[in-house]
Amino acid sequence: MNPASPLPGQPSPTEAMARHVCTLAAFLLPALSLCLPSGYSWGAGLLLLAALATAPRWWRQPLQWPRARWLVGVLLFVGMDWLIDALISQGSWRSLDKPLKYFLALPCLFFALRFPPRPRALWAGLAVGACLSGAVALYQYGVLGEWRAEGFTNAIQYGNLSLLMAMMCLVGAVTWQAGPRAGLWRAGLGLGVALGLTASLLSQSRGGWLALAFALPALVLLLRHRVPGRRLLGALAALAVCLGVLVTAMGPTLKLRLEQAVSEARQYEELGTSENSVGQRLAHWRLAWNMGLQKPLLGWTLAGYVEEKERLVAAGQAPAEVLKYGHAHNEFLDVFAKRGLLGLSSVLALYGVVLCLFWPRAGCRLPPERHALQLAGLMLPLCYLGFGLTQAFLGHNSGTMFYLFVTLLLYAALQAPPEEDAAATPAAQA
Numbered sequence: 084m085n086p087a088s089p090l091p092g093q094p095s096p097t098e099a100m101a102r103h104v105c106t107l108a109a110f111l112l113p114a115l116s117l118c119l120p121s122g123y124s125w126g127a128g129l130l131l132l133a134a135l136a137t138a139p140r141w142w143r144q145p146l147q148w149p150r151a152r153w154l155v156g157v158l159l160f161v162g163m164d165w166l167i168d169a170l171i172s173q174g175s176w177r178s179l180d181k182p183l184k185y186f187l188a189l190p191c192l193f194f195a196l197r198f199p200p201r202p203r204a205l206w207a208g209l210a211v212g213a214c215l216s217g218a219v220a221l222y223q224y225g226v227l228g229e230w231r232a233e234g235f236t237n238a239i240q241y242g243n244l245s246l247l248m249a250m251m252c253l254v255g256a257v258t259w260q261a262g263p264r265a266g267l268w269r270a271g272l273g274l275g276v277a278l279g280l281t282a283s284l285l286s287q288s289r290g291g292w293l294a295l296a297f298a299l300p301a302l303v304l305l306l307r308h309r310v311p312g313r314r315l316l317g318a319l320a321a322l323a324v325c326l327g328v329l330v331t332a333m334g335p336t337l338k339l340r341l342e343q344a345v346s347e348a349r350q351y352e353e354l355g356t357s358e359n360s361v362g363q364r365l366a367h368w369r370l371a372w373n374m375g376l377q378k379p380l381l382g383w384t385l386a387g388y389v390e391e392k393e394r395l396v397a398a399g400q401a402p403a404e405v406l407k408y409g410h411a412h413n414e415f416l417d418v419f420a421k422r423g424l425l426g427l428s429s430v431l432a433l434y435g436v437v438l439c440l441f442w443p444r445a446g447c448r449l450p451p452e453r454h455a456l457q458l459a460g461l462m463l464p465l466c467y468l469g470f471g472l473t474q475a476f477l478g479h480n481s482g483t484m485f486y487l488f489v490t491l492l493l494y495a496a497l498q499a500p501p502e503e504d505a506a507a508t509p510a511a512q513a
Contacts, residue, residue, distance in 0.1 A: 105495075112492065241282070
């Protein structure tokens with residue numbers, strides 16, 4: 084046997100290197116997402132380069148997981164929907180940026196399935212990312228004196244993604260099994276929960292907290308028979324205490340923001356006032372709904388949406404405030420107005436397919452470390468559904484990139500061979 088040849092059953096040096104690169108990307112993507120400008124691009128870019136470089140090793144291999152075809156199909160569906168919009172509106176080359184994200188995610192998915200990342204890299208990346216987002220928020224709010232933290236994107240995207248990472252860290256902290264360094268992992272993930280929530284509160288993104296109404300009940304429902312009741316209750320109590328401390332510390336600011344929201348909503352309903360945050364949202368929602376009804380199949384397109392808004396404002400049929408934003412502050416109404424029912428079905432499919440892929444199947448009881456990956460994956464569509472009620476979340480690069488690439492990395496880690504998974508995850512060493 085050639086001394087340089089791998090032992091039977093062992094990966095070749097190239098395969099081992101590809102696995103290391105995928106694992107590094109799985110750490111970098113969540114870890115850098117909110118602490119650097121376009122931080123999510125580092126892990127995604129590394130994953131894409133590795134996928135292209137190793138294409139001959141995965142290109143001709145059939146997918147071994149039938150359910151993965153649903154993910155491939157929905158990425159193609161959403162990408163084609165965006166491409167149709169770009170072609171109809173005859174936009175510039177920049178308009179191809181949106182469909183390209185979905186198409187380029189496909190080779191990354193095939194690469195990650197062929198060389199799955201080690202799960203602990205994802206957990207470490209989420210913990211580090213949530214902690215760094217909290218550190219950035221504390222610096223911007225407490226040191227620089229900014230009235231709301233926004234990281235290196237806008238405050239809504241920043242606060243909501245911080246909340247999402249906090250929820251995913253909560254999953255890891257609650258489900259981590261006893262074993263070597265288990266206490267250290269739980270502490271790190273617990274710190275991620277606290278600092279991720281801190282960043283969300285300091286961003287003052289009120290709408291994002293609606294996501295908890297989707298995510299927390301599902302988490303309790305799916306964990307109640309998988310982890311000891313005392314641990315689950317302890318985690319929920321710790322979460323409540325953490326939120327209580329943060330809300331108390333920011334009491335006057337949060338009270339003012341809530342009172343302001345109620346007052347602005349009342350002014351819009353009674354007087355039609357739209358010169359404020361809530362008022363312009365409600366005006367935008369009504370406008371987007373009416374525009375969608377006028378062209379229900381394919382919508383107005385991105386360019387047509389802006390042109391029609393300008394025409395309506397000039398004609399006095401819509402308030403001027405709607406021109407300040409390029410979206411309707413609601414994922415579903417925004418897509419309905421711009422891309423019609425076809426676009427709306429693509430967004431719902433994107434959330435629905437991921438929800439089905441990660442939702443635990445009846446009678447299929449996975450090991451704890453894999454069940455944790457499932458629950459972390461569920462946090463993505465559940466939280467995004469909540470975020471989408473007050474923000475066109477996928478209309479921003481940060482929202483699209485985080486959803487696509489964290490989804491495919493989590494799904495790939497979930498499909499790793501059991502023997503590799505056990506060796507890679509401290510949770511499995513119980």
